[in-house]
Amino acid sequence: MANISQERIQEIRQNADIVEIISSYIPLIPKGKNFFGVCPFHEDHSPSMSVSREKQLYKCFSCGAGGNVFQFVKEYENIDFLKAVSIVANKIGMDFSYQKNNSYINKYQDEYEIMQLASLFYNNNIMSSYGIKAKEYLQKRNITDEIIKTFNIGLSLNDNSLTTFLQKKKKNINTIKDLGLVKENNFETYDLFHNRIMFPIENIEGQVVGFTGRVYLDNDTPKYLNTKETKLFKKGKILYNYHRAKEYVHQKKALIIVEGNMDAIRMSASGFQNTVALMGTSLTNDQIELIKKLRVKIILMLDNDQAGKINTYQNGLLLEKNNILLEVVRLTNAKDPDEFIKTYGKEAMQDEITHSISFLEFKLNYLKDNKNLNDAKDLASYIKEVIKSLNNNDNLTKEITIKKLAKEYDLSYDLLKEQLDSEIKPTIVKKNIKNESPPKKSRYLMCAQRILYGMMSDLKIIKMYQKELNYFLEKQHRQVANEIIDYYEKNKTISLVDFLSYAELSPIKDDILQITNSIKDENITENNIEESILMMKEIMIEKEIKDLKKQLKESLDINAKIKIGLKMTELCRQKNELKKERSVNND
Numbered sequence: 001m002a003n004i005s006q007e008r009i010q011e012i013r014q015n016a017d018i019v020e021i022i023s024s025y026i027p028l029i030p031k032g033k034n035f036f037g038v039c040p041f042h043e044d045h046s047p048s049m050s051v052s053r054e055k056q057l058y059k060c061f062s063c064g065a066g067g068n069v070f071q072f073v074k075e076y077e078n079i080d081f082l083k084a085v086s087i088v089a090n091k092i093g094m095d096f097s098y099q100k101n102n103s104y105i106n107k108y109q110d111e112y113e114i115m116q117l118a119s120l121f122y123n124n125n126i127m128s129s130y131g132i133k134a135k136e137y138l139q140k141r142n143i144t145d146e147i148i149k150t151f152n153i154g155l156s157l158n159d160n161s162l163t164t165f166l167q168k169k170k171k172n173i174n175t176i177k178d179l180g181l182v183k184e185n186n187f188e189t190y191d192l193f194h195n196r197i198m199f200p201i202e203n204i205e206g207q208v209v210g211f212t213g214r215v216y217l218d219n220d221t222p223k224y225l226n227t228k229e230t231k232l233f234k235k236g237k238i239l240y241n242y243h244r245a246k247e248y249v250h251q252k253k254a255l256i257i258v259e260g261n262m263d264a265i266r267m268s269a270s271g272f273q274n275t276v277a278l279m280g281t282s283l284t285n286d287q288i289e290l291i292k293k294l295r296v297k298i299i300l301m302l303d304n305d306q307a308g309k310i311n312t313y314q315n316g317l318l319l320e321k322n323n324i325l326l327e328v329v330r331l332t333n334a335k336d337p338d339e340f341i342k343t344y345g346k347e348a349m350q351d352e353i354t355h356s357i358s359f360l361e362f363k364l365n366y367l368k369d370n371k372n373l374n375d376a377k378d379l380a381s382y383i384k385e386v387i388k389s390l391n392n393n394d395n396l397t398k399e400i401t402i403k404k405l406a407k408e409y410d411l412s413y414d415l416l417k418e419q420l421d422s423e424i425k426p427t428i429v430k431k432n433i434k435n436e437s438p439p440k441k442s443r444y445l446m447c448a449q450r451i452l453y454g455m456m457s458d459l460k461i462i463k464m465y466q467k468e469l470n471y472f473l474e475k476q477h478r479q480v481a482n483e484i485i486d487y488y489e490k491n492k493t494i495s496l497v498d499f500l501s502y503a504e505l506s507p508i509k510d511d512i513l514q515i516t517n518s519i520k521d522e523n524i525t526e527n528n529i530e531e532s533i534l535m536m537k538e539i540m541i542e543k544e545i546k547d548l549k550k551q552l553k554e555s556l557d558i559n560a561k562i563k564i565g566l567k568m569t570e571l572c573r574q575k576n577e578l579k580k581e582r583s584v585n586n587d
Contacts, residue, residue: 006491009070009501012089012096018056018069021088025076025250040076040295041065056497064517068497070504071513078246078293080205081504111179111232114171115208118181121165122154122198122211131155134197137216141262142342147269152200156193156213163191180210180227193225199261201233201279204290206243209233212261236284239291240264240277248273249296254327256299256353257291257315259308263301263337270346272353275337278302283315288322297325299356304331313366316359320392327356360397363389379409387420444539447532448477449515454524455484456516457496461529462488468533473540476511483508531585538578541571 019035022028028035028051036047042063049060059066065075074084089096126134126148134155138148147153156162163182167173173189176182182189196213203209210227227233239245239257241264249255252274258264264277279287291298298319302308312328319326329352334340341349367385371378383405390398402420406413441449451469454461462485472478487502488494496516503512545568552564 006502008096009085010498012085012092012094013056013069013498013501015094016069016088016092017053018058018072019051019053021069021091022051022058022072024091025072039063039065064519066516066519067513068500070501074504076250078249085501108231110171111175111230112207112209114166114176114179114181115210115232117166117169117171118162118211119152119154119198119200119208121162122156122200123148123152124154125157126153126155126197130157134216138197141338143265144269147265150269151265152208154198154200156191156196156198158195160189160191162193163189179230179232195219196225199265201227201238201240202243203232203238204243204246207232209238210235234286235279237286238279239287240279241268242276242290244268245274245276246294249294252296254297254299254353255291255294256301258337259302259311260336260338266338266341267349270341270349272346272349278315281307281311283318288318288324291319292322292324297327299327299329299353300359301329301331301337301353303336304334308336309366309369312362316363317389317392320359323392326359328359328362329353329356330362360393360401364401373409383409383411383416384419387416387423390420391423443535444473447536447539448472448474449518450524450532451529451536452477452480452484452515453519454529455481455494456499457494457524458526459488459494460526461524462494464526464529464533469536471540472536473543476508479508480511480515483512527585531582534578534582534585538575538582541575541578545571545575 019028022037023035026037026040028037029047033052033054035051035053037049037051038044038047039049039060039062041060042065044060044062048062049058049065051058057066057068058072067075069088070081070084073079073087074081077084077087079087086096125131135145135148138153143153160182163173163176166176166181173182177184177189181192183192184190193211193213195215195217197216199212199214200208201210201212210230210233212227213225215221215223226235229235240261245255245268252272254274256267256272256275258267258275258277261277264275267273267275283291300312300316300319302312302315309330312330316326316328331337331340331352334343337349340352364386367382367389371382373379373382386401386405390401393401398420402416403413405411406416451461451465455465465481466485472481483503483506484494484499487499491498500513500516503509506512548564548568548571552561552568555561555564
């Protein structure tokens with residue numbers, strides 16, 4: 001567990017009013033003892049999230065999301081726990097400084113250190129006399145010293161000085177080579193990047209994992225050279241500038257996606273800090289998951305050429321398929337955002353963003369390309385493509401679109417509706433079959449989660465567990481129980497609101513938070529815990545009987561069979577007694 005003062009975290013939480021903090025993010029309405037708001041963690045259209053000033057907890061009774069003030073900020077801002085503590089502390093005027101330590105040390109610590117040293121080395125080069133021409137080139141492109149500093153832009157020299165520098169730092173040459181910083185030729189190693197302006201690529205935590213090197217002198221080498229994929233650098237898992245942009249997306253209520261690193265830098269430096277750049281032409285599933293976590297609309301602003309238009313369409317379909325709210329900007333009279341801002345300024349860029357169009361509108365225009373809609377064959381092809389493309393849209397959008405098509409091209413609405421129904425019918429059937437009977441929680445899981453949730457907030461329930469059960473069938477539940485008991489023994493007290501902060505720094509935090517988020521009804525009482533413990537005992541006996549039946553079937557020893565039979569009889573008696581006890585308690 002991280003070497004962070006739990007006392008300080010608890011002190012910050014006790015001084016932070018969860019109602020005031022959450023209401024700085026979303027509107028809250030008082031209702032009875034609690035406050036209610038529209039849950040930002042799922043598609044919520046009526047206030048289903050309750051915030052309790054008395055308990056200092058929030059809970060969504062629809063999706064189950066819940067926790068203390070730190071969990072809310074962490075999830076809303078999409079940041080790590082300690083950063084959330086720092087933000088809350090700052091909001092209430094308290095200090096909280098920390099260093100990431102053991103719980104954050106990656107198994108690739110040395111590799112990350114090498115990449116960071118390389119970034120600092122390149123940055124030092126551009127700020128030295130070696131970097132005069134490179135800075136002149138950047139200044140012509142309106143890249144100031146402040147931008148260079150913010151994005152840690154650097155310079156590789158026309159020698160092997162990086163290799164020499166890293167070896168002087170006692171770094172292993174094979175590790176340096178594996179990270180794509182050097183190459184080998186005839187058993188000699190050389191710097192990979194020569195005479196290039198270096199743009200560090202950082203992961204979602206802000207750690208340097210790779211570089212893009214751009215030429216700035218006239219020569220015949222390729223304009224861009226990128227780090228190869230390594231242990232650290234998986235370009236399909238990264239969006240350039242994501243770790244900076246995620247701090248601004250909720251403030252701006254959107255994430256802007258551009259095509260190139262320079263576009264993201266220019267946008268960010270011009271006040272559009274909620275901008276990321278693709279690491280290729282197409283979004284990957286991992287990148288889409290990063291985007292979905294932000295829970296804001298996406299604005300696609302890719303290059304203003306035919307390739308950019310195609311990429312907008314293809315990436316838009318991927319985002320639409322994942323139910324992500326999407327808008328499109330096709331810039332006027334500029335090839336990309338970098339050129340647009342340099343030519344027209346940031347106010348004009350804001351105007352372009354303000355007048356972004358829906359992806360549906362872009363899609364309808366895109367599908368018209370290279371078609372003569374006065375020609376019956378082309379028109380029929382266009383209508384079919386539009387209808388087919390509506391599969392991932394909601395029913396209202398589908399209805400509006402086919403009405404628009406019917407009116408615009410003087411077609412029969414009924415015919416278009418029939419065509420739409422025939423196109424989407426297989427998909428609907430498939431979805432219905434898939435969602436017809438959602439998996440229900442097992443009796444065991446319901447009981448285990450209820451008991452553990454109760455233990456997190458009540459010493460009496462901890463004692464009940466220890467006396468009556470003291471065991472769970474699943475290892476993860478045993479570990480959570482032990483963590484709760486360990487917390488109590490260390491602190492001599494237990495409360496859900498503070499245990500959740502403790503859990504965030506635990507190696508099994510995901511298991512703990514899964515339990516708290518699974519409980520939608522917070523009304524955990526001693527009576528229903530007693531019921532759950534009795535049911536858990538019954539489940540354990542049923543498992544033991546099942547195991548004995550298997551032994552009975554496999555055993556060839558008559559005496560062993562008799563013993564197994566007697567044991568099963570006793571267990572059945574105990575099971576019946578438990579059922580009677582549960583029945584009495586329910587009455």
